[in-house]
Amino acid sequence: MVNSFQNIAVTSFPEFVESEFKPIEKKYLNVIIIHVFIFFFISIFGVFIVDYTKIIDISAILLDVYFSILIIFALIFLMQFLGFKKRKYVVREKDISYKSGLVFKKTTTVPFNRIQHLEIDQGPISRFFDLAVLSVFTAGNSSDDLKINGLKKEEAEKIKEFISNQIDG
Amino acid sequence: MVNSTQFSEYTTQSKKGILVIYIHQIYGFLKAFWILLFLFIQKFSKFSEVSLTYIYLGVTFVLLFFLVRAFLIFKNFQFKIVNNHFILKKGILKKNALEIPFDRIQNINFKQNIIQQIINVYEVNIETAGSTEAEISIKAMTLEQANALKNAITIFDTSYQKSEVILEEKPLLRIGFVELLKVSLTENHFKSLLLLFALLVGFYQQINQLFESSGNNELVDDFISKNTSAFQASIIVFIIIISILLVIVGLLSSFIRVFLSHFNLTVFIKNDTLEIDQGLTTKKSIVLKKNKVQHITISTNPIKEKLGISFITFTQAESGISKEKKQGIIKIVGCKSVQISAIKNLLFPNENLADFDANQVDSYYKIRLYVRVFLALLFVNTGFYFGVNNPTVFLLNILLLPILVFLTELKFKKRTFLFSDTLLQINYGTIETHQTFLPLYKIQHVSIKQTIFQERKNVADVVFQTASGKLKIPCLKVSEALKMVNFALYKIETSQQSWM
Numbered sequence: 001m002v003n004s005f006q007n008i009a010v011t012s013f014p015e016f017v018e019s020e021f022k023p024i025e026k027k028y029l030n031v032i033i034i035h036v037f038i039f040f041f042i043s044i045f046g047v048f049i050v051d052y053t054k055i056i057d058i059s060a061i062l063l064d065v066y067f068s069i070l071i072i073f074a075l076i077f078l079m080q081f082l083g084f085k086k087r088k089y090v091v092r093e094k095d096i097s098y099k100s101g102l103v104f105k106k107t108t109t110v111p112f113n114r115i116q117h118l119e120i121d122q123g124p125i126s127r128f129f130d131l132a133v134l135s136v137f138t139a140g141n142s143s144d145d146l147k148i149n150g151l152k153k154e155e156a157e158k159i160k161e162f163i164s165n166q167i168d169g
Numbered sequence: 170m171v172n173s174t175q176f177s178e179y180t181t182q183s184k185k186g187i188l189v190i191y192i193h194q195i196y197g198f199l200k201a202f203w204i205l206l207f208l209f210i211q212k213f214s215k216f217s218e219v220s221l222t223y224i225y226l227g228v229t230f231v232l233l234f235f236l237v238r239a240f241l242i243f244k245n246f247q248f249k250i251v252n253n254h255f256i257l258k259k260g261i262l263k264k265n266a267l268e269i270p271f272d273r274i275q276n277i278n279f280k281q282n283i284i285q286q287i288i289n290v291y292e293v294n295i296e297t298a299g300s301t302e303a304e305i306s307i308k309a310m311t312l313e314q315a316n317a318l319k320n321a322i323t324i325f326d327t328s329y330q331k332s333e334v335i336l337e338e339k340p341l342l343r344i345g346f347v348e349l350l351k352v353s354l355t356e357n358h359f360k361s362l363l364l365l366f367a368l369l370v371g372f373y374q375q376i377n378q379l380f381e382s383s384g385n386n387e388l389v390d391d392f393i394s395k396n397t398s399a400f401q402a403s404i405i406v407f408i409i410i411i412s413i414l415l416v417i418v419g420l421l422s423s424f425i426r427v428f429l430s431h432f433n434l435t436v437f438i439k440n441d442t443l444e445i446d447q448g449l450t451t452k453k454s455i456v457l458k459k460n461k462v463q464h465i466t467i468s469t470n471p472i473k474e475k476l477g478i479s480f481i482t483f484t485q486a487e488s489g490i491s492k493e494k495k496q497g498i499i500k501i502v503g504c505k506s507v508q509i510s511a512i513k514n515l516l517f518p519n520e521n522l523a524d525f526d527a528n529q530v531d532s533y534y535k536i537r538l539y540v541r542v543f544l545a546l547l548f549v550n551t552g553f554y555f556g557v558n559n560p561t562v563f564l565l566n567i568l569l570l571p572i573l574v575f576l577t578e579l580k581f582k583k584r585t586f587l588f589s590d591t592l593l594q595i596n597y598g599t600i601e602t603h604q605t606f607l608p609l610y611k612i613q614h615v616s617i618k619q620t621i622f623q624e625r626k627n628v629a630d631v632v633f634q635t636a637s638g639k640l641k642i643p644c645l646k647v648s649e650a651l652k653m654v655n656f657a658l659y660k661i662e663t664s665q666q667s668w669m
Contacts, residue, residue: 004525004588005652015655094662103621109654110614111661114668138613139486139636146614 021088021099027129028150032080034125040073089148091159096136098148110146112166114138120156132156176250176321181243185288186309191239192284250321255295257305273297275461275485277319279454286452291315341511344434344503352503353427355472357601358419365422431502438515445501455499460667461485462516463637464607467509470600478503481512486636517608520592527585527596533628534644535581542573586642595640610664611635615654633657
């Protein structure tokens, strides 16, 4: 009987090195902050409308509602802020990886030769900061594929170009 | 053998197809409007002569309309084969043309529902993988035509493997009545009950809606309350009767479920494919190409193990946007160990997993399971606290706790994995035992997941995403998880084999 782990041949396949991971653009934090604030104001506005039109009578607990919204968004903000530093990616010779998460950490690696197609998107706010999203799709049930937010547009294009060349080459 | 050039011109399906399409449409119509029919029969005597005439006229019109429509659908559904492409045009008003290259075709399956069995035609389904376009379903072909089409399409595949292996005409597996009976008796009856229950709930809701809309709401409620008050008279008798009934219903529903889908199960191994025929009312013939299978799971439970039978589930790549999640899953029941090793041999030649030790997952997994059990118990007890007035109900915990502990220990013990140079085996299950085999090169991407609690204990989960879903090894030591991921990535990145 052999232990599977002992059997891994030492054919020197590249291992992940923590320092190889690059952080995403700092500017993306602005995008996150703006998103959080937009949702914050929408929620406040929503409560205001409900109170003003008296669809549901919440005048008695109005202050509590505003206060809890404030607390929730402060927490979301804090989580996003702390989590931002954890968003890192690395493009290696044959695969691309992305890691993120503060409480639930996750590192996903997609080998180039399993990629079906690549996509670059820009939201309205991201466009203002010249940032883009790189999405990597694999075949089949691809609910959980790789997506890197907050790359510089040209960086995203460069990675896409690189991967396309690697796949074809 | 029919010449494959017969598909070079546009062909329609067999003329019997009109009947199949016609009945299919009427069936669909009835399924959507069965409540109307129900009302009609119920109030039949109350209709006046005139309105009856109108109703008959309406029905005749609908039937005629469907007949014309069926004919037009039939007339406009034409296909041909040109240059290793399957070309289809269909649609009455909205014309639709499809062109599918042969190498994108995953499977060609034959199917026969009751109507198709009676008039002796086959439904041919052409499945494609990883594409957004709908699967093609040709409703009616004669066996000869269907086989010719299949041959014409699969010629692409066999052209590069010139060394044609002699067809093994003797089936690998044929499940007779007695064996199927054994299989159905040892099924997971609890699951059958749940499935039946889900079906009944859906049915009940429909009935309830009907009564609600016609203002007869009290009728159902009245019926229920009357009966519950009678039941309360003696709770113990009630519980006993209900348990016996549940057992009988559970047995019956597993029996029906197994017989409907697996009747006359026959499995052939031909070249590099598995051919599976099964079904009672709807006969299905599935051809499974060896390299399209993503991973297989061999499952058994204690009783089945005593009888020496288990079932195998095969998963294939799911198409991009699939409505039915389980469409890629094919099941063979009642396999003996001989057949299992034959199938394993076909799919993974030269595997030598038996030489390896099974690796236990980290004991942190046990902590996670117990936390879940604790949360579930907390939830149940909160329910008791608010829902039931009788405090004796908390005594159920004494019964529940040992069962849950036993199941948790079992679940932890069965969570093992091992891998060789090419193949990964993951074992799991509680009462049932499942063994999943995944060739490493079929993995699409790999993730490592870690919560902050896991981080403190220095363990992590490894998730393998394949073209047909995820496989997970929970709670490995971080060093082992990294090794595992690196190894898998190395295997994928150096593999030249096609994985779909």
